[in-house]
Amino acid sequence: MKEIKIPELAESITEGTIAEWLVKKGDKIEKGDPVVELETDKVNVEVNSDYAGVITEIVSEEGDDVEVGDIIAKLDENGEASGDSASEEETSKEESKEDKKEDKKEDKKEDKEEEIIEDKDESPKKEEKKESNETSKGDVIASPAARKRARELNIDLSSVNPRDPLGRVRPEDVEAAAKGESEEKSSKPAKKEEKKESAKTEFDKPVERVKMSRRRQTIAKRLVEVQHEAAMLTTFNEVDLTNVMKLRSERKEKFIEKHGVKLGFMSFFTKAVVGALKEFPLLNAEIQGKELVLKKFYDIGIAVSTDDGLVVPVVRDADRLDFAGVEREIGNLGKKARDNNLALDDLSGGSFTITNGGTFGSMLSTPILNAPQVGILGMHNIQKRAMVMPDDSIEVRPMMYLALSYDHRIVDGKEAVQFLVRVKQLLEDPYDLLLEG
Template identity: 40%
Template sequence: MSEILTPVLPESVADATVATWNKKVGDAVKQDEILVEIETDKVMLEVTAPVDGVLSEILQPEGATVTSSQLLGRVTAGAAAAVAPAAPAPASVPAASSAAEAPASPAVRKMMDEANLSRADVDGSGKNGRILKEDVAATTAKAAPAPVTAAPAPVAPAPVAPKAVAGSREETRVPMTRLRARIAERLLEAKQSTAMLTTFNEVNMKPLMDMRNEYKDAFEKKHNTRLGFMSLFVKAATIALQRFPEINASIDGNDIIYRNYCDIGIAVSSDRGLVVPVLRSAEEMGLADIEAAITAYAKKAQAGKLDMSDLSGGSFTITNGGVFGSLLSTPILNPPQSAILGMHSIQKRPMVDANDNIVVLPMMYIALSYDHRIVDGKGAVTFLKTIKELVENPVRILLDV
């Protein structure tokens, strides 16, 4: 008998919750087949069958809180074959088939068809079990009263339906998932433990859009990935972070930790909630590498396949509410980071150009929320202005000027 154990949880995760058992006791399982899903406050962990056999015992039901290496259940190895013979249904087939093949004349078969009866429904009283007209009539007479008495039953629940249609005032209470509880905890922590402030600017997206439209096909053909706006904002952010190191720093007690690398967290929406996978050393990545990594993270997030290593760390975060239509927002910090960049939807607006002419341009509001304990207003505003200048002149991103 093999044991099913909770995976070893990271140091930052004290316990987890049994989310879903994909098998029931007595079900046959195959080695490496997913038996149970464990939910932590960051990711979903899949526990697979250690051997071929039968799930013989479940010790921790759905909703139970478990710790590292805790016993979840047991699999009886090699017992799958014992389950298979438990299907003696074919033994009843000969009896049914013999009844179905009971002799009947064409007239009797017509009566049976009109009464919606099969030969197995009628007991033949004739020679060798032959079905007679009287047998069909008797069976029909027995069955006839049933629909009459059964008919009123479905009518009883009918008065309930109008309440649902009219709009009931029902309430449904469901437990908060670990991820949602953790998100709530961290957002509240950010509001209570930081001196958070937000500054705004707006970006003319036309130069970036023109460059993308010109080179997107060639880019995709060469790198096998689409050219989006996020990769260019990531590169602009890494350049700006290296110029303003306090934005890339964090507070640890009475110390400030400065980093010479840029681990950029990209906020990704999933069915379970908001997750922030991290691009490690993004300053060394090319645009194609960034786009491919973001696409891979998005797919893993939707499938619930993100690992703890994908989400840990991060020195700066970028979130794009524009994909949902947000025009302007104040993003909340992702502790212990000291800043977060918010992108928004692109909208055409009348703007005044350098020659004082009014032109229609695709504009995006960008926002930088920052911890005022470590970042001064001048640094935050200048950092955001640098992002604006780099995006409005994409060549500067490539030349780092």
């Protein structure tokens, strides 16, 4: 019998949730066949079998949380598919039925023996109880009418509180005791029901409870951790995109013919960020213990929204790619994210992140850092606004607010502001940027 375990997935991933079983008990599989889809913090991955054989047991069900090394299924290398397992199940079912019948017979026999023993044992106890009750009743001072009423209502006289100063129990005392006992009995179930109802309902109106996906749980956890650990600040500026839009309009047809991809906004922003990072390297760093790690590479994360939450695939070596290469890579990663086909390598690393809330209509926001990175650029919606030009004339220009969130533990305010100004300058004069790119 072999065991299928959760393998080592990646350095930062130690657990996941079983999203879907791709096989069932009794299925015959070959070595390397995918058996289960696992939902991790970052992506869904398939777990393959290291052995060939027949699945004899599914240990973990869909929705279960599992860790690296956990056994999720068992496999018989010499087993036969479905048929044998089905006949074995039938045999075991028949055997269990016979066992149950025998157990029932034994249980009935034992029950009868216990009843006989209990009857023998209880008779002296009943006599003792009767005597003790009579004794306690005899010690109580009560009128004959009170004793008669107590017998009728099955009330123990020793439990009655007399109102007579001399302690004599009267019929009205017995009536009061009987009334109090019945009220107590009727109130107990009501209290239980009330408690049960309050435990069930936390809201006065209908609600729906939906279990958070592992990815959403991780996003929530990490966003809170970043705000607790980093000294996060945000600085803002605005950029005039007139020249970018003009350049895109002039080159878009030839660009598509030559490269097979559209010339979008993201390549301009990616290239502008890389240029600014080269001038302000602390925004391309991270803290490790008591050291600053200054990265000499430019792997730019591009935030992508999916149905399962935000993911940040990474454009590797963005400084070495031309505009077409950046656009092509962003397009490929975006499609993989939406199709839920991202690999762990697509998400690992990254030195700086760009997020574009403008695609959803956002005018202004304060993006949260993608730890352990120390900088993230937020793009927003493009709006035409009346702007005062250097010669005091007023023109309508396509403007965008930019937001840079940064970790103040590494980056000072002056450096953050200058970085954002440099991004603005590169975008407002994109011809050089395009040529250099």
